[in-house]
Amino acid sequence: MSFGLSKIDFEIGPATREAFGEALAEAGSDERIVVVDGDVNNSTFTNAFMDRFPQRFFNTGIAESNMVGIASGLAAAGKIPVAASFSTFLMSNAFDQIRMSVAFPNLNVKLVGTHAGISIGEDGPSQMAIEDIALACALPGFTVVVPADGASTRAATFAMLEREGPTFLRCGRPKVPVIYRDEDPLQLGRANQLREGDDITIIASGIMVAMALDAAEALREEGVEARVLDMHTVKPIDVAAIETAANETRGIVVAEEHLAYGGLGATVAMVTAERRATRMAFVNVGDTYATSGKPDELLVQYGLTPQAIADAARRVLKD
Amino acid sequence: MPDTHQEDKEALARRARRIRSHIVSATTAAGSGHPSSSLSLVELATVLYFGGHLRYDPARPDDPDRDRFILSKGHAAPGLYAVLAEAGYFPTEQLKDLRKLGSPLEGHPNMCRLPGVEASTGSLGQGLSIGIGHALALRLDGLDARVYVLVGDGESEEGQIWEAAMYAGNHGLDNLTLIIDRNGYQQTDAVDRIQPLDPLDEKLHAFGFATRVIDGHSLDEVDEAFSWARSVGGQPQAIIARTIKGKGVALLEAKQGGWHGKPIPPDEETRALEEIGAGA
Ligand SMILES: Cc1ncc(C[n+]2csc(CCOP(=O)(O)OP(=O)(O)O)c2C)c(N)n1
Ligand SMILES: [Mg+2]
Numbered sequence: 001m002s003f004g005l006s007k008i009d010f011e012i013g014p015a016t017r018e019a020f021g022e023a024l025a026e027a028g029s030d031e032r033i034v035v036v037d038g039d040v041n042n043s044t045f046t047n048a049f050m051d052r053f054p055q056r057f058f059n060t061g062i063a064e065s066n067m068v069g070i071a072s073g074l075a076a077a078g079k080i081p082v083a084a085s086f087s088t089f090l091m092s093n094a095f096d097q098i099r100m101s102v103a104f105p106n107l108n109v110k111l112v113g114t115h116a117g118i119s120i121g122e123d124g125p126s127q128m129a130i131e132d133i134a135l136a137c138a139l140p141g142f143t144v145v146v147p148a149d150g151a152s153t154r155a156a157t158f159a160m161l162e163r164e165g166p167t168f169l170r171c172g173r174p175k176v177p178v179i180y181r182d183e184d185p186l187q188l189g190r191a192n193q194l195r196e197g198d199d200i201t202i203i204a205s206g207i208m209v210a211m212a213l214d215a216a217e218a219l220r221e222e223g224v225e226a227r228v229l230d231m232h233t234v235k236p237i238d239v240a241a242i243e244t245a246a247n248e249t250r251g252i253v254v255a256e257e258h259l260a261y262g263g264l265g266a267t268v269a270m271v272t273a274e275r276r277a278t279r280m281a282f283v284n285v286g287d288t289y290a291t292s293g294k295p296d297e298l299l300v301q302y303g304l305t306p307q308a309i310a311d312a313a314r315r316v317l318k319d
Numbered sequence: 320m321p322d323t324h325q326e327d328k329e330a331l332a333r334r335a336r337r338i339r340s341h342i343v344s345a346t347t348a349a350g351s352g353h354p355s356s357s358l359s360l361v362e363l364a365t366v367l368y369f370g371g372h373l374r375y376d377p378a379r380p381d382d383p384d385r386d387r388f389i390l391s392k393g394h395a396a397p398g399l400y401a402v403l404a405e406a407g408y409f410p411t412e413q414l415k416d417l418r419k420l421g422s423p424l425e426g427h428p429n430m431c432r433l434p435g436v437e438a439s440t441g442s443l444g445q446g447l448s449i450g451i452g453h454a455l456a457l458r459l460d461g462l463d464a465r466v467y468v469l470v471g472d473g474e475s476e477e478g479q480i481w482e483a484a485m486y487a488g489n490h491g492l493d494n495l496t497l498i499i500d501r502n503g504y505q506q507t508d509a510v511d512r513i514q515p516l517d518p519l520d521e522k523l524h525a526f527g528f529a530t531r532v533i534d535g536h537s538l539d540e541v542d543e544a545f546s547w548a549r550s551v552g553g554q555p556q557a558i559i560a561r562t563i564k565g566k567g568v569a570l571l572e573a574k575q576g577g578w579h580g581k582p583i584p585p586d587e588e589t590r591a592l593e594e595i596g597a598g599a
Contacts, residue, residue: 039473039506039513061476061514062443062505089442122351122418124426126393126441291429293420301420 001174004305007217010177017114017171019150021045023157028053032080036060038067044084044114068094071109072101087113087129103139114171117257124292134262136168137235143167144235148209149179155186177210191238197225200313201245201252208255215309234264242271251279251316255309260284281312320384325371335365339567340597341401346582349418355565355578357398359502364402366541377407380434386464387453389438391446392471393427408435444477454495469498473505476514487555488527495555496548502564506579528557535560
C-alpha cells in the first residue's frame, strides 16, 4: 500500500493490529489479564496471547454480545479483560452490551477493534468500521484511542492495560508507515506534535497521520508551514493542544478514517467552538458507506489522501 | 407468478461443476475471498435454483410473488454470485470483476447494487430475522411465495439466530425454510472445539421447527429435502445439510480448518479447475 504518500519516504512497519497482538502477549505475564475473542483471533492477532497463555484466553465464538457480557463479568470479578474482534462486529453488534454492561457500570474492560476503516479494502463495507469512533466517544467514561503506527500502538496497548477504566483501542488491517521509534513516549490524552508550523494545523489520527506529515511537506514547498498533531486519543481529547493550535495558527484541518459525524473532527470542532473559534476543514469518509476495492484505490475514491489534506489546508488559508 | 427452473440430474451436476469453477476462478482472480465457504453450499444452491424449487425471474427481480433466497453467511458471496450469474441475473463474464473497484460484486452481498441479492449481509447472524420479515410480509399480502435462508454453522453461534428461530417457530411460519451449511468449521477452528452445536436438529425441533438432516452434497437428498420442506404445514422447516468446507478441491478439503477466507493461489488454480471438471 502507498497511502498516496509521495513526499516522504516512510518505512513500512507492522499493522497496528499486529503490534497490538504482540504487545498484548508481552503484557500477558500479568495474570489479571484475560482475553476474549469472537472467533477472529487469527485476524486480531490475539493468537499471540492465546499461544502463551491458553488458560486465560477464551474464544467465545461468533457471538459478540455474549463476548462483551462475559468481559463485563470478568472485569467485575477483578480481571482485566481484553475483548477483541473486527471493530464493526464489536462496537456495532455489541453496542447495547457495551453501553449497559461496561460503560454504565464503568467497568475496566478493554475493547479492541481491528479492521477499522475503509483501508481493509476488498472485503467491503459490511466489514468496515466507520461509525466505531462515534459510538465509542458517545459512551460516558470511555477512553478512545486510535494509534497511527506499530510503535505507538504498542505503547497505547501498555498504557491502556495499566490505566483503570473502560477503553476502546482502534486498530487497522494494513501494514502502515513507521512514524515512531519504540522508545518514543505516548501519553493517553496528550497529542503528539510531530511537526512545528505556525500557518495551519493538521490534526490527524490512525493512518491519516502519515498522510498529514506528507501533506505538510507538500505545503512547505508552497511556503506554508503546517503543524501536525497526532491526536491518538480522541477521548478525552487534548483540549490544550487544540486551543494552542487555534491561537497560534490560522486554521485547523482534521483528518480521520471515519464518517463525518461523531468522530475526531466533530470532537475537535466542539473544542474550538467553545475555546477559540477558527476556520476548519474536515477530511473523512463523509456521510456514505464505501465499497470493495484495493485499499489504496478506496482511499483515493473516498478522499483520504495527502492531496486531500493539503487541498483542505489551502481552502482554509484562502478564506 | 415467476416460474421454477427444472433441470435433470445430469444438467444439475454440470451446473454445480460450473458454479464451483466460477467460485475458484473469481476468488483467485480477486486475490481474496472465501472459496471454501462458497464451495460447501454449491449443491444446496444449485438444486434450489435449478432443481425446480425456487420460483424466480431474473427479468423481474422485484416481483412480489418471487421466492426469496437469503444468504445469511455473506462471506460466501462468490457462491451466490456464481449462482445468480448462471441463473441469468447478469453475465457470467462479470464474475471476474469480483471485489474490484466499481463492481457491484462486492466482497459481501450488497442488495442495493446487484439484482437477485435479497439482503445485504456480511455481519453474521442477521439473515434469518430478515427472512422472517419477508415471510410475515408475504403472509400479510396473501402471497404464497416462500423464503429460504442459508446460515453457517459457526454463524449459528450468534444469539440473533436463536431469537429468530424462537420467533419463527412460535409463529408457525411454514413459508420459511432455514438451511444450515453444517461444514463443521468456522474461521479459526472446528465448530465442535469452539461451541459444539449438537444436537442441532433437536434444538431446532424444540424451537418449533420441522427438521431434516441430509448430505448437503447429494443432489437427490437436497432435492428431496426441498420438496419435503414445501410439504410441511404449520411450522418452519430446518434442513441441516452436512457439507464439506472446500468441497470439490482437494487442496481445500485437506485443510478445511485452515483455509478460511483464502483464495486458491494462481499456480494451483488449473489443478483445482481440473478436479472440478467444469468442462465435462
Ligand atoms: C458478526 C460477525 N462476526 C465475525 C465475523 C467474521 N467471520 C467471517 S466468516 C466467519 C466464520 C463463519 O463460519 P461459518 O458460519 O461456519 O461459515 P463457513 O465459512 O464455515 O461456511 C467469521 C468469524 C463476521 N463476518 N460477522
Ligand atoms: Mg462452517
